[in-house]
Structures are given as C-alpha cells and as structure tokens.
Amino acid sequence: MRIARIEIDGGTRVGVVDGERVQPLAVGTTVEEVLAATPAERADLVGKAAEGGPRPLSEVRLLAPVRPGTLRDYITFEEHLEGSLKLLGRTAPPQEWYEQPVFYFSNTNAVIGPDEPVAVPPGCERLDFELELAAVVGKPGKDLTPEQAADHIAGYTLFNDWSARDLMAPVIPVGLGPVKGKDFANTLGPWVVTSDELAPHRRDDRLALEMHAEVNGVPLPGGGDTSANMAWSFEEIVAYASRGAELRTGDVLAAGTCGAGCLLEHWAHLGDEAPPPLRPGDVVTLVVEHIGSVSNRVVAGVEPVAIPKARVGQVRRPRPWSSATRG
Known part of the structure; x- marks a missing residue:
C-alpha cells in the first residue's frame, strides 16, 4: 500500500495511491492511524474510510507523507562517509563509527513535500542534496530488539537531506553537528510504501532497492547505489x-546518504566542483526503485x-580549580 497526504478540495486528507490514481479517505482519518494498523487492519480501515471515487494524481x-515528531538521520553507507572524510583530510573512517550506528x-519544522521550492539558505554558496531512504515508525516502542523492530516499521519513503x-x-569542529548547514529543508515523499509491499525486495536482512539522483533530469555521474549496502539494517x-x-x-529514521548520492563525494574524489553546487532554477530528483521519485526546485x-x-x-x-583560589 502507498499512503500519502494530499491537498484536495481545500483541505488535507490521507490518500491511498494506486498507479496514477489516489483514493481519498474520509475527513478525520489520520495518517498516524493508518500507519499504526497491521496490514489486515489497514486494509479494513481504508475500505471503510474510502470517500468518493479515486482521483487522478494530477488533480x-x-x-x-508524514509530519514526524522526531527525524533521525544516520550515516550507514561507508562509501559516503569515506568521501565526506576525504575533504577533511582523513583517509579512513574512525573506528568508533563501526561500533554503533550514529545519527x-x-x-522537523523544515520538512517539505514533493515539488515544494527549496530556498538557498542565507549565506550559502555550496548547496548540495543527499539521496536517502527512510523508515517510518508505525507502532510505538522502546528498548526494542532488531527482531521486534521489524513489526514497528510501517513503511519507507524518500528523504532529501x-x-x-x-x-x-x-x-x-565544535562537535555539536552541522548547525545551519542542515537546518533549512528536509524533503520527504512522495508517499510511504508499506513494509509488506517491499518484503519481496529484500536481500538477506536488507532492503535491496536501486537508488539514484538527477539534477535537471540528468543522472548524477557515476551511477547510484543500492540500499543493500547499508552497514546496519533498518x-x-x-x-x-x-x-x-x-x-x-x-x-522518521533515515539511513543516510548512499554511495555517490550527493555532490560532495564528487568534489572530494575529483578535486573540483564538477558537478557544480546547486543554483536557483536547478531541479533535484531522487529516485528509489519500487517506491518512486520526489523532486524539488531550488529558488x-x-x-x-x-x-x-x-x-x-x-x-x-x-x-576550586582556578589558580586564584590556590594558596
């Protein structure tokens, strides 16, 4: 099932996408209750809450698809980490990275959806995107094992960090994170594809989905990556x-940028800015197999x-430790 939030008839509704059509659900049905349901409960809920006939997606x-209470972004692709560290003069990831999945x-106030504009943040000259896959929590939980966690993932969506x-x-270097470098826009979309629908596309304990990014309709050089290369599973x-x-x-819990999923890695390995940083007018499109694509224009x-x-x-x-207090 593909669960979306849609603007229709002057209001916001939940919709279920099938091909090029979307079935609106009744006013008052929330995306949270659809996500939290089991597959069987979800099908029953959607059947009862369907209102009117399907609409073309173009209408x-x-x-x-969600307005997350929390948004964690991990770094689980070793290739991306290596490229990022190369610009800092480091030749290999720190050993600490291999010990636990960091994020x-x-x-969450900066979450936007498909086709919404992304303004260049004040003072920025080197704007970049990041191609990511993200899990969306369905059932609440705490202190879960990985085996238990599987039942708490409602589905997956695309994330542009x-x-x-x-x-x-x-x-x-201050050690508190990227600060304003990541504070201005986070794209989620185009919808949440439920875990049961993606179950056939697993390789061992990983989702194995092809991923690539495009700028102005042209795929990023070097090809994309597969989500099967995550160092940790969702x-x-x-x-x-x-x-x-x-x-x-x-x-929402994002897996982090896949290998070759941003401009930064190209700059690190090629030693120049080709492709160049994003500029107003550029359109970035992320594509993930079996889920779909999401685009935004830079303004x-x-x-x-x-x-x-x-x-x-x-x-x-x-x-007590200052020299002024010592005899």
Whole structure:
C-alpha cells in the first residue's frame, strides 16, 4: 500500500495511491492511524474510510507523507562517509563509527513535500542534496530488539537531506553537528510504501532497492547505489534509536546518504566542483526503485542577518580549580 497526504478540495486528507490514481479517505482519518494498523487492519480501515471515487494524481497536490515528531538521520553507507572524510583530510573512517550506528536529529519544522521550492539558505554558496531512504515508525516502542523492530516499521519513503556545505564546515569542529548547514529543508515523499509491499525486495536482512539522483533530469555521474549496502539494517537502526527512548508513530529514521548520492563525494574524489553546487532554477530528483521519485526546485533565498562574534573577556567567578583560589 502507498499512503500519502494530499491537498484536495481545500483541505488535507490521507490518500491511498494506486498507479496514477489516489483514493481519498474520509475527513478525520489520520495518517498516524493508518500507519499504526497491521496490514489486515489497514486494509479494513481504508475500505471503510474510502470517500468518493479515486482521483487522478494530477488533480491533487502531494504533501510530505508524514509530519514526524522526531527525524533521525544516520550515516550507514561507508562509501559516503569515506568521501565526506576525504575533504577533511582523513583517509579512513574512525573506528568508533563501526561500533554503533550514529545519527543526528534534524529539523522537523523544515520538512517539505514533493515539488515544494527549496530556498538557498542565507549565506550559502555550496548547496548540495543527499539521496536517502527512510523508515517510518508505525507502532510505538522502546528498548526494542532488531527482531521486534521489524513489526514497528510501517513503511519507507524518500528523504532529501539538503546540505549547505560551506555553512557546515566552520562549525563541525565544535562537535555539536552541522548547525545551519542542515537546518533549512528536509524533503520527504512522495508517499510511504508499506513494509509488506517491499518484503519481496529484500536481500538477506536488507532492503535491496536501486537508488539514484538527477539534477535537471540528468543522472548524477557515476551511477547510484543500492540500499543493500547499508552497514546496519533498518531494523538495527530502529532498535538502536529505541534504546532508552520511545519511538512514536510517524517518527522518521533515515539511513543516510548512499554511495555517490550527493555532490560532495564528487568534489572530494575529483578535486573540483564538477558537478557544480546547486543554483536557483536547478531541479533535484531522487529516485528509489519500487517506491518512486520526489523532486524539488531550488529558488533564491535571502541575505543573512548579521550576528556579532562572541563576547569574550568577561569576569569569571572563582572556581576550586582556578589558580586564584590556590594558596
């Protein structure tokens, strides 16, 4: 089943997509209750909540399929990590990366859907995209095993983790994350494809879906990647996320950028900016096998508001460890 949020007849509804048509569900039906249902319950719910006949997809506007309470973005593709670290002068991933699936929390207020414009963030000159696959939580849970986590994944969607590379670089050494380099836009869409529909496309314990990105209709050089190359499975990253923390319906967990799934890796390996950073007018399209595609156009942004540098040299209070308190 393909579960979407749609704008139709002046309101927002849940819809079930079948080919080029979408079946709107009754007003008041939420995407969360559809996601949280078992496959059998979901089919029954959709059957009872269907309202009117199917509509052509061209007559509705697709929205981000979920409005997640939390959005975790992992880095599970070793090839992408190697390319990212190369620009920092490192030849190999740190050993710590291999010990556990690391992630950062992204900005849920910046979630957008298919065909929505992405404004160049203030002060950015090196705008990039990131091709990712993401799991969407159906049933809430905490302290799950990977085996249990499988029953808590409702389905999967595409995720574009837009990145302002030049805004990230100065703050990464502080150790608190990419800050404004990742704060401005996160695309989810075009819909959530339920786990049962994708079950035939698994290789061992991984989804094996071909992925590629296009800029202005042209595939990124070097080809794409497969989700089978994830260092951890979605079940494993969901279990890790639930360690000591409750996952709730609609939460999103992205696998991180696949190999060759962004401009940054090309810059790192080729030593130049070909392909060039994104500019207003560019259209980025992410494509994942058996799920679909999602596109956004880059538009001009605004100039940054000036913020002063840190105030330093303030009077400090005596501390047990300060030389002023010692005899």
